[in-house]
Amino acid sequence: MRAAILTYTIPHKKTYDTLCLLKTKGYENVEVFSSPMTYKKKVRPLVAHRPDMGYLVPTTEETCRMFDYGYSEVLDVREANGADVYLVCGAGIIPQEFVDTHRIVNAHPGFIPFARGLDALKWAILEGAPVGVTTHFLGSEVDAGEVIERRELELRAEESFFELAMRVYRTEVSMLVGALERLNEPHEYVPAGDSVLHRRMPGELEFEMLREYEVAISSLREDRCSSGI
Secondary structure, three states: OOEEEEEEOOOOHHHHHHHHHHHHOOOOOEEEEEEOOOOOOOOOOOOOOOOOOOOOOOOHHHHHHHHOOEEEEOOOHHHOOOOOEEEEOOOOOOOHHHHHHOOEEEEEOOOOOOOEEOOHHHHHHHHOOOOEEEEEEOOOOOOOEEEEEEEEOOOOOOOOHHHHHHHHHHHHHHHHHHHHHOOOOOOEEEOOOOOOEEOOOOHHHHHHHHHHHHHHHHHHHHHHHHOOO
16 A cells, blocks of 8 residues: 655644654555645634644655655645555645545544534534544545544543643544554544534634633542542
8 A cells, every 4th residue: 555645845743743653653655745835824823732833843855765755746736646545744725626536534633523624622622522533534525524533532630731732633643644554444424414614713712712621620620539539
C-alpha cells in the first residue's frame, strides 16, 4: 500500500508528528504532497486549543529526506496522484472531483455528528456534547459520512483545558496513522442529519466554555473526594 500525506509547504507540526509516527510504525512507501497555504486565520483564539504548528519543527522536505519518503510540491491538490490512500494533515478546500475519485482520510478533533466544523472541542464542552476524535473518509458531507473510528475521551479531574486539548491532538495524530490498519474493516456511516456545522467560536463564548469546563471538572473532583479516591 502506498500512503500519501496532504499538507502545506510551510513547517507544520501535525505533519511532522504524523510522519514520525508513520516511520516508527514501519511504513516505508510514503509520499508527501505539499501545497501553499492560502487560508490564514483572521483572529487568533483567546483560548488556545492547538499546539503552535510551526514552532521548532523542521521543514517537511527535510523530514522526508531524513526518512527517505517522497516529497513533492504541488500548486493544486489534484496533482497529487498515485497513492492508494491519502491522509490529511493540512489542506484547504479539496475539490469534490478529487474527493470522489480518491480514498482520503481525515482526523477530526470531535465526536461526530455531535461536534462538526471548527473549534469542535470547544463547542462540545460548551454544549455538553461528547469530547472525542473521529477518523473518516472525506465525502459529500463535512465531518460526516463513512467513519473509520470514533473515540470518546473522558474528562479528567486533574487536567486543565489546554492539557485536554493536547490529549485530543495526540489522539488525532495516533488515530490518523492507525486508520491505515482499519481501511478495509466494516465502517459505520454517520450522516450529518440536522447536526450543526460550527464556525469559529466567538471570543465571548470561549470564556463561557471555560466556565462550563471548570464546572464539569469541579464535579469530577467532588465525586473523587466523596468516593475517597
